[in-house]
Amino acid sequence: EAGVAQSPRYKIIEKRQSVAFWCNPISGHATLYWYQQILGQGPKLLIQFQNNGVVDDSQLPKDRFSAERLKGVDSTLKIQPAKLEDSAVYLCASSLRDGTYNEQFFGPGTRLTVL
Amino acid sequence: DQQVKQNSPSLSVQEGRISILNCDYTNSMFDYFLWYKKYPAEGPTFLISISSIKDKNEDGRFTVFLNKSAKHLSLHIVPSQPGDSAVYFCAASAPSGTYKYIFGTGTRLKVLA
Numbered sequence: 235e236a237g238v239a240q241s242p243r244y245k246i247i248e249k250r251q252s253v254a255f256w257c258n259p260i261s262g263h264a265t266l267y268w269y270q271q272i273l274g275q276g277p278k279l280l281i282q283f284q285n286n287g288v289v290d291d292s293q294l295p296k297d298r299f300s301a302e303r304l305k306g307v308d309s310t311l312k313i314q315p316a317k318l319e320d321s322a323v324y325l326c327a328s329s330l331r332d333g334t335y336n337e338q339f340f341g342p343g344t345r346l347t348v349l
Numbered sequence: 350d351q352q353v354k355q356n357s358p359s360l361s362v363q364e365g366r367i368s369i370l371n372c373d374y375t376n377s378m379f380d381y382f383l384w385y386k387k388y389p390a391e392g393p394t395f396l397i398s399i400s401s402i403k404d405k406n407e408d409g410r411f412t413v414f415l416n417k418s419a420k421h422l423s424l425h426i427v428p429s430q431p432g433d434s435a436v437y438f439c440a441a442s443a444p445s446g447t448y449k450y451i452f453g454t455g456t457r458l459k460v461l462a
Contacts, residue, residue: 238392267449276353276438276452277393290447325392335381335400335448340392 236260238341240326246347252314255344259307259328266303267338268311269325277325283309316348352376353441355453363461368426370456372439375420379441383450384413384424387436396437397424429460 239258247253259266265284269277280299282290285306294301298317303309313320323343329336354373362368372382380401385393399406399413399422406413412425426433436457440450 274358274454276355276440276454278452279449282447282449290449327392335398335442337383337395337398338450340385340394342390342392 238326238328238339240324240341240344242344243342244345244347246349247316249318249348250315252312253316253346254310254312255324255326255346257309257311257326257341259309259326260339262330263328263339264306264331265329265336266309267327267329268301268309269327271323271325271343273322280311313346316346318348321346321348351454352379353439353451353453355439355456357456358454359457359459361459361461362429364431365428368424368429368433368458368460370424370426370437370439370458372422372424372453373420374422374441376441376443376451377420378443378445379451380444381442381448382413382415382422383440383442384411385438385440385452386433387438387455393438426458429458431460431462434458434460 268280271277280294281301283303286303301311323345325343327338327340329338383398384396386396387393397408397411415422436455438455439453442450
């Protein structure tokens with residue numbers, strides 16, 4: 235079974251530039267998550283999708299971050315414009331369904347460095 | 350407001366001995382807890398979980414203990430192996446509708462050969 239795919243693996247940008255990350259979840263997984271992991275901290279949930287609908291985006295900085303999951307499969311996370319404090323690893327995860335406790339399967343992450 | 354805390358950033362253990370990783374939480378509504386393991390340049394992988402109706406769950410060399418009154422859980426690895434060297438995150442969830450996980454800051458375990 236293929237795991238969660240993410241690209242790019244690494245990205246370096248200047249502050250105020252824009253950046254986008256892509257995630258392809260495990261086939262058949264209805265729930266998709268984007269996490270931000272700052273160095274020395276645990277993953278923090280940014281947004282959670284159930285199919286192509288948002289179920290939780292309470293910690294997403296909506297003035298600069300946006301995410302979409304068209305057709306309930308792949309997802310993109312965008313930052314525009316980036317700030318220095320956005321430097322982090324962005325993790326995508328997926329789980330089989332929502333509405334109960336599920337094992338979340340994580341991708342390898344995208345390491346973003348904002349200079 | 351750190352609802353899930355791992356107060357030990359790092360731990361070193363000799364191969365073959367027991368590793369004990371600790372986690373404390375503040376939200377009494379949490380009723381499901383998990384441990385994830387993370388190797389460098391990889392995403393976290395699920396290790397073991399426990400529901401609040403239990404106080405212990407075992408899976409091979411890994412055992413998780415839950416003390417609800419103390420709001421504390423621990424992960425025991427016996428015997429520890431060099432391949433167990435990784436960062437371990439505990440996570441907790443409440444039946445809030447989204448069942449989202451709150452992660453701790455992680456403990457880096459180094460098993461010395």
